[in-house]
Amino acid sequence: MTVEPAVKSFPRPSELPVPPGAEGWEKLYPYNLVFQNLSGSDDEKFWFCDSQHWPTVFKPFETIGGEFAVKCLGQYNTRHLLIPPANGIEFKIHLGYLYMSPVPVPEEQIPARVPEFERRVGHYFQNWDSLLEQWKIKVRATIDELEALTFTSLPEMVPFDDIVSGKAKDGSEVLMENYDRLIQLVYQNWQYHFEFLNLGYLAYLDFFTFAKQVFPGIPDQAIAKMVQGVDMELFRPDDELKKLATLAVELGLQSAFENTDDVEGTLARVGDLSGGRQWLDAYRAAQDPWFNFTVGNGFYGHDKYWIEHQEIPLGYIKDYIRRVGEGQRILRPIAELVAERDRIVAEYRSLLDGENLAAFDVKHGLAVTAYPYVENHNFYIEHWTMGVFWRKVRELSRVFVAAGFWAGEGDLLYLTRGEVRDALFDLVTGWAVGAEPTGPSYWPAEIDRRRGIIDALGSRRPQPALNTPPAQITEPFTMMLWGITTEQVQQWLGDDSGDDTAITGMSASPGVAEGRARVVHHADQLSEVQEGEILVATITAPSWGPIFGKIKATVTDIGGMMSHAAIVCREYGLPAVTGTGNGSTTIRTGQLIRVDGDAGRVEILED
Structure with missing residues (x-):
């Protein structure tokens, strides 16, 4: 009788101990964001941690970014574009970190989605330039409206002009309406965010899949190089x-x-x-x-x-x-990137003829057209929209500070967005009736309690994944964006050669470099990065561009070929290995390491 080898698994959510001081953490978040049934499917389904976008613990108000982003991603897969094999992504918060589980389309439903998917995607690709211009107008209009919102303390008395005009309102409705509008507007731009993003991934994925079919054995890097050097x-x-x-x-x-x-x-x-x-x-x-x-x-x-x-x-x-x-060249090597791109495209085109050549040109053209949006949307949404949003949140918080609800403008982040609305009505009620609101006697101690829980949760790094992974991971976005592949999951579980001096990951950007490691867990640590070091991080943000001119290579815990880290490193001509799972916790600052971006391998050469 043969004995089947034990299937390796990640811990179940119910098996992870709560850090001391974080007891009751799940009550800080909306009920629908935490695992409710740890003896059922939640404790069986495969989940991976999206530390690529959310590398640190959520404060209660900050869940808004995760909720809006993942919900809106799902709506375009499932309801707008009807992507044949992929619906949206389920998401939950566990011990303060965001976990995701892709929702597949039942195989028998896939064929019926194909014609509608082709019709909808075809409309976008046939009208790409004009639709993208409309997108920018919509997004800018939302940002302008966000900027126009104001939050100010209520006056001692209603202005006499309001008495004369018969306005018959006290102004508190503006405070509450502006808060609701603030949330609605940021939600609106998150919906716009995904109008084109999934199309950018689809265009690249279509080209990627075609290249793999007509050029058996073509390296992933070669395909990625065929779209590099574009203006972003x-x-x-x-x-x-x-x-x-x-x-x-x-x-x-x-x-x-x-x-x-x-x-x-x-x-x-x-x-x-x-x-x-x-x-x-x-x-x-x-x-x-x-x-x-x-x-x-x-x-x-x-x-x-x-x-x-x-x-x-x-x-x-x-x-x-x-x-x-010092005579250094500080500009990105665009000319070299373009020359390399054109050389590789010409090399592979020369191997084709007839229908395959025509298909290659069409698919490559769509990929090059759509590819810049994969990064450009970041500036308009994550940076510009969210920058205005957080500024307005602080402005609102200062109204509460002035009323004695809490001490600092950052304290509002320890409330959920529903609790902020309740606190607003508490504030305007006390003002209206001439009595003390409840908030000043309730929130300071409660915020301190919650701050202690968040700090305790932040003392522990998240598990990269939960539960038993599937035998094969086939969902394309999961692989392309997050680097969650069958091979990487097995590597995270410890199925490797046993060489504890090497870490494997995804070949995200070509080249080999040696240097001293600089481990960075937070953006505030970027000032510590020295010339010639190798950046090792949970993930790099697209905004770390000025650092890329200093470093020799990059290693990240999560991220696929189309992750921000991979794209930015290719555009800066830096070797990169992404999706290592534990690079930032295994490697220590000061260690001499070698990054092989061609093989997806990181070696620790000496301590």
């Missing part, structure tokens, strides 16, 4: 800083940038120098819209945006000035 708006903020640094050197303004943490002092010193006014005009012109950019990813209330923390872009400019002065 997401790189504009970094490009603007490079232009400003180059201009500063040309005008001889280097001495003004000695202490960029002093923003006002730096700008004043620039203005006092010959040519300084010209530079300041260029600096101000770059801010709208390109400083609506965060060093994070836009999903957290603590993310710092350039427009509000100008010491960040000024610090990057200072470093670019140094590098220009």
Whole structure:
């Protein structure tokens, strides 16, 4: 009798211990976001942690980004485009982190979806330019409306003009309506976010699949190189800083940038120098819209945006000035990327003829057209929209601070968005009747209690996945975006060669590099990155462009061929291995490592 080998599994949600001090954590989040039935399907279904987009623990209000993003992704798969094999993605929060489980389409339902899918996708690809222009108009209009919202404390008395006009309202309705509108507007832009995003992935996936069919054995890297070197708006903020640094050197303004943490002092010193006014005009012109950019990813209330923390872009400019002065090349190697792209395209085209050649040209053309949106949407939604949103949230929180509900503008993040609306009515009721609201005696202690739970949850890194993985992972977006493949899951489970000096992952960007590791878990640690180091992170944000000019290579815990980390590293010409699962917890800062972006392998050479 043969004995079947035991199937390896990740821990079940019910098996994970709650960190000390985090007891009762699940009550901080909406009921529908936590596992309710740990003895049923939730404790059996395969879930993976999306630390690519949400690498740190959610405060209760911050779940809004995860909820809106994943819900809206699902609606385009399931209800708009009817993607034949893929519905949306279920999502839950466990121990403060976001876990996902793709929802497949039953096999018998797939054929019926195909004609409608082709009709809908065809409409977009046939009208891509005009529809994308309309998209930008819609998104900008939403951002403008967000900017126009205001949150101010209520006055001691209703203005006499309101008495005379018969307005018969006290203004509190504006405060509540603006809060509701704030939530509605950010939800609106998240719906717009996915109108084109899934199409960008689909176009690339269609080209990828076709290339694999007609060129058996073609490396994934070769396919990725065939769409590289395109102009992307997401790189504009970094490009603007490079232009400003180059201009500063040309005008001889280097001495003004000695202490960029002093923003006002730096700008004043620039203005006092010959040519300084010209530079300041260029600096101000770059801010709208390109400083609506965060060093994070836009999903957290603590993310710092350039427009509000100008010491960040000024610090990057200072470093670019140094590098220009040393004769370094600071621009992305676009010409080389384009030349390599064209060479590879020509090489593979020459192997085809007839219908295959025609199909290659059509599919490649669609992929190149749609590919930039995969990154560009980040600037408009995650950075610009969410930057305005978080700014307005802080503005609203200051109204509560003035009323004694809590001490700091960041404290609102410890409430759910439903609780914020309840607190608003508590505030305006107390004001209206001339009595003390309940909030000042309730929220300070409750927020402190919740802060302790969040801190305790944040003391432990999340499990990369939960429960037993399927024998084969076939869902294309899961593989392309997150790098969750059958091979990677097995590697996470420990099915490797036993070589504890090597970590395997996805070959995300070609090349080989050796250097000292710099492990970064939060954007606030980016200032620690030194010239020539190798960045090791849970995930890199697209906004880390200024850091990519310093480093030799990148290693991330999660991410596939179409992840932000993979795309950005290819565009900067840096080797990258993504989807390692545990790279950032296995590798330590200072270790000498070798990153092989061709083989998807990271070796620890010495401590």
